[in-house]
Each structure stands twice: as C-alpha cells, then as structure tokens.
Amino acid sequence: MKQQVKEQFNHFLSRKHLKTTLQRNLVVDAMVELDRHTHVDELYLLLRAKHPYIGHATVYRALRLLAESGLVREINLGDGITRYRLARQGERRDYLVCSDCGGVTEFENGLVEKEQLKRAHSLGFMVESFKIELKGLCRHCQGRNSRTH
Amino acid sequence: MKQQVKEQFNHFLSRKHLKTTLQRNLVVDAMVELDRHTHVDELYLLLRAKHPYIGHATVYRALRLLAESGLVREINLGDGITRYRLARQGERRDYLVCSDCGGVTEFENGLVEKEQLKRAHSLGFMVESFKIELKGLCRHCQGRNSRTH
C-alpha cells in the first residue's frame, strides 16, 4: 500500500520532470501511515522528531505537490488551517464538523452526490472535486449542555 | 429592505447588550447594497472611500457579528480569504467554484439537502449550517482549452 502510493507519486514527479527526494518520500510515508486528517504543522513536528533537518517550507511544498498529484486531498474547514489526508478509493467527501470540539466525522451518501453532479452538469459545469460540509454539534457535545465559547 | 435588515441587526445587538454604532450601520448598509460575495478588504476600501476614518479591524469585527447574527453568511472557498454575503430567504448554499476563473455560481437542490440532513441526524449530529461546494470548470472556461496555471 505504501509502496503503491510512493510509486504513483514518483511517476507523477517524473512526468513533470521533478525529482524524487528523501524529504518527499518521508512526507508520503507519513501521510500513508497516518491515514487521517492532518495539517502541515503536525506533520512537520512528526517528521522533525526523526529527521531534525527537515524544513517547514519543504513540508508545505511536498503537500502541495501531493495534492496536485491527486494522491492527497486538501480540506478546508474554515478555521484558517489547510488540512490534508490521503485520498483513497471509495473516499468520503462529506464532513460533519462539530463547532464545539472541532471533531470531524466523515460520511458518504452516493445518492446525494449523483444528484448534485446531475444538477451541476445541467448548468454546464464540469466537476473536478466535490465537498459537502455540515457544521453543528456532534452527539458527544450535545450531551455537555454548556458551550463556553 | 435595508431598513429591515438594519432593524434585525440592531435587535440582535440590543439582545446581547451591544451598541448600535455608525460603523456597524455602515457595514450593514454596504452588505445590503452589494448583495453579493465580498471580503473584508473590498468592503474596507469601499467604506474607506466615503468614510476615511474607518478601521480595518472594525470591519472584521462588524462582519463577525453580522455572521453571528445570521444576517450574513460566511463562505470559505479554500483560498485563505473569508468571504461574506447577505443571507436571504430561499438562500442557496451550494456553490460551483470554477478553478480556472474563480467565478462562483450558486444553485440549490432542496432534495439533496433534505437527504443530507436525514443522514446527519441518523449519525446523532445536530446540524447548524450546511455547505456544498463543487470545484471544476464553468461553461465559459471549458471553451478556452489552455489552462495557463
């Protein structure tokens, strides 16, 4: 699985006449191992623990490339932080974001997506990516009545 | 229309023991007149042209309050800029964002939204706000074959 993603990324790089580097491999490995939402700073600290000389900018640049390759998805929840996660088959693109604890639950509703695509096409729009985002209170935070912010 | 929105905002302010000020009224007026997506800086420059002593921070603070009141909606398209637009009845919350020209087309699909709410509820999630965002190429940009970025 890790090898497969890495190969796809290297293929993407060579097609664009870019270079396969240690740091880019480290970022890919970390994303595959994590296999969940993360953001640049978390990844940076994680990698830095094992490889003291990796730079902030390099992680940004690698993630941008990975997003461009389609192997990783960029997610923007409106809190000013760009999140990333490994893309996968049967990927869920629907997010429930809890406005209390910030937790993200993913779900999927193929019926809805099919319907939306149909509408978009009828408006002459060629869809490349898709995101549904619901904000509210998750089951857990509904229990705690007090919302202290 | 402008009066109605302004009254609703003033009501919101007094409920929270906040004050109705010249600057807050200016921001509400501008949002009602514009009646389209905008962002802080555009609004700031627009207001500053007529009222030289309005501050950047004040516009930020007023828009945050307006969003909190529900009279204005916050929209995040993932480019790091928070956009705002006047909320309205029968409001559309579904966006087609063209990745070439950056244009935003809004549409609405009640069926889809109802279906999504049902799914969220079945997951124990209490929905407060809703957003669907499709990225791709609009009709116009599909015509121009070359994508130069």
Next chain:
DNA sequence: ATCAATGCAAAACTTTTGCAGTAGC
C-alpha cells in the same frame, strides 16, 4: 554538469489583539 530541491530566515498574507481615546446607552 546541470538544474531542481532543501533549509533557513524573512516576507507576505489574513485575521486578532492591546490600548488610549471616543461615543453610545
């Protein structure tokens, strides 16, 4: 050997905050 990638630091960017002065209630 060439040219891209790296790490660092500084810059750029949007948004927030601290504070002295001002204005609404």
Next chain:
DNA sequence: GCTACTGCAAAAGTTTTGCATTGAT
C-alpha cells in the same frame, strides 16, 4: 458616567518566497 467601540499599530498565525547550498538525474 459607565462601558463598549473605534482606529491604529503591533502581534499572531499560516503560508510563501529568496537565496546560498546540497543533492538527484
């Protein structure tokens, strides 16, 4: 008169960029 609001500037936060050096092809 009290307390919130304003404008300014500075701070905070994320992301990008410039540059000399290193490393991949």
